[in-house]
Amino acid sequence: MRLSQYFLPTLKENPSEAQIVSHRLMLRSGLVRQMSAGIYAWLPAGYRVLRNIERIVREEQDAAGAQEVLMPTIQSADLWRESERYDAYGPEMLRFKDRHDREMLYGPTNEEMITVIFRDGVKSYKELPKNLYHIQWKFRDEVRPRFGVMRGREFLMKDAYSFDLDKAGAIRAYNRMFVAYLRTFARMGLKAIPMRADTGPIGGDLSHEFIVLADTGESAVFCHKDLVDKDILGRTVDYGGDLQPLVDEWTSLYAATDDMHDAAAFESTVPAERRVAARGIEVGHIFYFGTKYSSKMNATVAGPNGEPVTVEMGSYGIGVSRLLGAIIEASHDAAGIIWPEAIAPFRVGLLNLKPDDGTVTKACVDIYAALQAKGTTVLYDDRDLRPGAKFADMDLVGVPWQLIVGPKGLAAGKIELKNRKTGERVELAPEAAIARLTG
Amino acid sequence: MRLSQYFLPTLKENPSEAQIVSHRLMLRSGLVRQMSAGIYAWLPAGYRVLRNIERIVREEQDAAGAQEVLMPTIQSADLWRESERYDAYGPEMLRFKDRHDREMLYGPTNEEMITVIFRDGVKSYKELPKNLYHIQWKFRDEVRPRFGVMRGREFLMKDAYSFDLDKAGAIRAYNRMFVAYLRTFARMGLKAIPMRADTGPIGGDLSHEFIVLADTGESAVFCHKDLVDKDILGRTVDYGGDLQPLVDEWTSLYAATDDMHDAAAFESTVPAERRVAARGIEVGHIFYFGTKYSSKMNATVAGPNGEPVTVEMGSYGIGVSRLLGAIIEASHDAAGIIWPEAIAPFRVGLLNLKPDDGTVTKACVDIYAALQAKGTTVLYDDRDLRPGAKFADMDLVGVPWQLIVGPKGLAAGKIELKNRKTGERVELAPEAAIARLTG
Numbered sequence A, B: 001m002r003l004s005q006y007f008l009p010t011l012k013e014n015p016s017e018a019q020i021v022s023h024r025l026m027l028r029s030g031l032v033r034q035m036s037a038g039i040y041a042w043l044p045a046g047y048r049v050l051r052n053i054e055r056i057v058r059e060e061q062d063a064a065g066a067q068e069v070l071m072p073t074i075q076s077a078d079l080w081r082e083s084e085r086y087d088a089y090g091p092e093m094l095r096f097k098d099r100h101d102r103e104m105l106y107g108p109t110n111e112e113m114i115t116v117i118f119r120d121g122v123k124s125y126k127e128l129p130k131n132l133y134h135i136q137w138k139f140r141d142e143v144r145p146r147f148g149v150m151r152g153r154e155f156l157m158k159d160a161y162s163f164d165l166d167k168a169g170a171i172r173a174y175n176r177m178f179v180a181y182l183r184t185f186a187r188m189g190l191k192a193i194p195m196r197a198d199t200g201p202i203g204g205d206l207s208h209e210f211i212v213l214a215d216t217g218e219s220a221v222f223c224h225k226d227l228v229d230k231d232i233l234g235r236t237v238d239y240g241g242d243l244q245p246l247v248d249e250w251t252s253l254y255a256a257t258d259d260m261h262d263a264a265a266f267e268s269t270v271p272a273e274r275r276v277a278a279r280g281i282e283v284g285h286i287f288y289f290g291t292k293y294s295s296k297m298n299a300t301v302a303g304p305n306g307e308p309v310t311v312e313m314g315s316y317g318i319g320v321s322r323l324l325g326a327i328i329e330a331s332h333d334a335a336g337i338i339w340p341e342a343i344a345p346f347r348v349g350l351l352n353l354k355p356d357d358g359t360v361t362k363a364c365v366d367i368y369a370a371l372q373a374k375g376t377t378v379l380y381d382d383r384d385l386r387p388g389a390k391f392a393d394m395d396l397v398g399v400p401w402q403l404i405v406g407p408k409g410l411a412a413g414k415i416e417l418k419n420r421k422t423g424e425r426v427e428l429a430p431e432a433a434i435a436r437l438t439g
Helices: A021-028 A044-063 A077-082 A111-121 A167-187 A225-229 A244-251 A263-269 A292-296 A320-330 A358-373 A387-397 A407-411 A430-438 B021-028 B044-063 B077-082 B111-121 B167-187 B225-229 B244-251 B263-269 B292-296 B320-330 B358-373 B387-397 B407-411 B430-438
Strands: A032-036 A039-042 A074-076 A094-097 A103-106 A130-139 A154-164 A192-196 A206-213 A219-224 A255-257 A275-290 A300-302 A308-310 A312-319 A348-352 A378-381 A401-405 A415-419 A425-428 B032-036 B039-042 B074-076 B094-097 B103-106 B130-139 B154-164 B192-196 B206-213 B219-224 B255-257 B275-290 B300-302 B308-310 B312-319 B348-352 B378-381 B401-405 B415-419 B425-428
Touching: A021 A032, A021 A320, A032 B074, A032 B111, A039 A044, A044 A130, A044 A154, A044 A167, A044 A320, A074 A077, A074 B032, A077 A103, A077 A111, A094 B094, A111 A130, A111 A154, A111 A292, A111 A312, A111 B032, A130 A167, A154 A167, A154 A320, A167 A192, A167 A206, A167 A244, A167 A275, A167 A312, A192 A219, A192 A244, A192 A255, A192 A275, A206 A320, A219 A225, A225 A275, A275 A292, A275 A320, A292 A312, A312 A320, A348 A358, A348 A387, A358 A378, A358 A401, A358 A407, A358 A430, A378 A387, A401 A407, A401 A430, A407 A415, A415 A430, A425 A430, B021 B032, B021 B320, B039 B044, B044 B130, B044 B154, B044 B167, B044 B320, B074 B077, B077 B103, B077 B111, B111 B130, B111 B154, B111 B292, B111 B312, B130 B167, B154 B167, B154 B320, B167 B192, B167 B206, B167 B244, B167 B275, B167 B312, B192 B219, B192 B244, B192 B255, B192 B275, B206 B255, B206 B320, B219 B225, B225 B275, B275 B292, B275 B320, B292 B312, B312 B320, B348 B358, B348 B387, B358 B378, B358 B401, B358 B407, B358 B430, B378 B387, B401 B407, B401 B430, B407 B415, B415 B430, B425 B430
Parallel strands: A348 A378, A348 A401, B348 B378, B348 B401
Antiparallel strands: A032 A039, A074 A103, A094 A103, A130 A154, A154 A312, A192 A206, A206 A275, A219 A255, A219 A275, A275 A312, A300 A308, A401 A415, A415 A425, B032 B039, B074 B103, B094 B103, B130 B154, B154 B312, B192 B206, B206 B275, B219 B255, B219 B275, B275 B312, B300 B308, B401 B415, B415 B425
16 A cells, blocks of 8 residues: 555644553554544554454454354344343443334343344254354443543454353353464464453353453453463364363463452462563453353253253453554554554555655565565555654554665665564665565 | 354245345345344354455455545434534434433444544645545434345445545546446446436435346336446456546446436437336445535645645445345345355355265265365255255255265266256266366
């Protein structure tokens, strides 16, 4: 994409309404704009990142055997009366009446709706297990929306729902999602640590939060340093096999959020030099809640002997839009965002330092075409601006690799390749730089 | 995907609430389920089709130079007061108050919001032209929602908005979308004919509807047969060049919907044997409306001499979820849906006629793996059911190619390849069938 044509309205000044760094940087780098309190429009670069995150979430859900559906945003109040949550849910639920005076709501979550879909579509234990997920916008009418997309009102969530014949099956489903979550966050370049959690209003008796460590995190967290060092992507995962040993490996070490923290246990089970006391941001939450919804809503299947069996359920959420904020909180510097490669809006930034110089521009156009031909996404800064402004914008937007093309270097047959994260720079011939980025 | 594990709740009986064939077939083949009047959940196979349609729409919008954003579903009433449409819009607009008693609405369209985003982000004529689009759920509180996804209340729409310095630029933007629409619908296997249209509540003075011909269409249409025979996909399109001749070629022939029809002109300009009088379904609508919104909402840029210039706008819609219904109306038979290959939920259906026969199952598993390894999507019917039920389900779901594997054929080294559309069948060795489908 040529920056001269791209809609990337960066801001020079810090917006006064933004209290945290991710919110400031998302506004400054032209990723989002607030439309109403806690309601954002995603501009082209921000939407590219959001879609990259969605893609990774989807690939890992599919790999773990979940099947994608899409439930609507608007639900009938009657659904929530069946589960007895309609009156219990507070003013965070956005409620309204349609033109025929029927009570409706904007879904804050989908346990009820998916239970109805399952109940109508699955009749026999032979069709189990099932795990259905969707990636859809939700609305929670927060009293004080803040921190940008980290605590918005309209937000994008991936929520999966598992259905099994018995508790053992449900735990296997839980474990598949547990491992899929480890992989999902790791692929985004995040250290997300599963921590035993309170089940809250969703209910149930087994639950983990996945917490990204970031100095600016919303809550204090405590864990064993080994958990930070573990790497799931180097491990072979067989979703058809027994994942319990893998899950045990991650859950046997101490990890707790503030409200579940037990200082005595922390000190007695973790050696002093391996104790991590940090701050964290929740990016995922998984629940096993048994028959809490299926029994109230009569979701049964015919069991092996024909008798009705109330299905065992779990639900599994990832805060897709929130992840942008969390990733920026965990990965930025004074100059701007540092995107992990897998989710960056563009992989390469190409800086033309002298657009009115035919030789420089010819070199840039050739590099731009060569990289795109190899499937690499490129943001080409062809604007008629001084180099300093281009360096600043490219650092702010956080493109992982920068190719800097100027008349002096080019006369010597060289261009500069800069790594946004490390700041490392190397001079290379254009062909060598292209090979390095596409090899 | 193995059908034994897939969530594809097909129905044997025609649902009584469905009045038209696409609605019946979408329910029967397990693509969607109604959650409330005019509000649908998309089940796995239906969502696969919807995403395929989205992908084609996105690729063609991007190719035509439009940039993707995502605006939220919920808007502030104040936005619509700026354009003076809040009071004018009828009860189709879903209105409500949030917990702080602020007037909000579920967006039925986005002219106002995109104008604000443009106004805040673009300052100079040098940044023009711009075309921003999104693919987002909309809500229109129809008094009588019906015909399934063809006239739902919550529906998925692609809407693009162009911004230009003058009318000539706006017409160029209009032409780019005109040609992109021809390509978009053609890639989906549809004959969609542009017809001069009334501009209605959007306003403006130039507008075309894109109409798919289908016997069961909602309105009568009249056009020259040459328009039906034209093929845009065989033509070279240069979005940077002058598209007016191409647009003229498509607009110089007679084409009109019922309300714009001029019988005398039809008969005087179209030879009798080239007159098409048919029924059609609207799947796209494009508008040039000049400064209707930009003047009311003060969307200006600094012109070449620094003076403020009110931008010229157009908007361009495609009914993404409606397209599923339209495609089925245009492409089905008594047995079920006939999906065009580009948007089918799976390209190949693999039917194991004897799952308890080790040889047959081994052959199926090998074919399944070989096709998937080549990137072909396969729905593998491995269920323990009689052949007749499998044939019926695969025809109902409308997978374009069927591979039928039974013990008798296999003993002779053959499997059967059936084309869903033509019904043509051919016996081939398994390797030859795989080569034919992936070559």
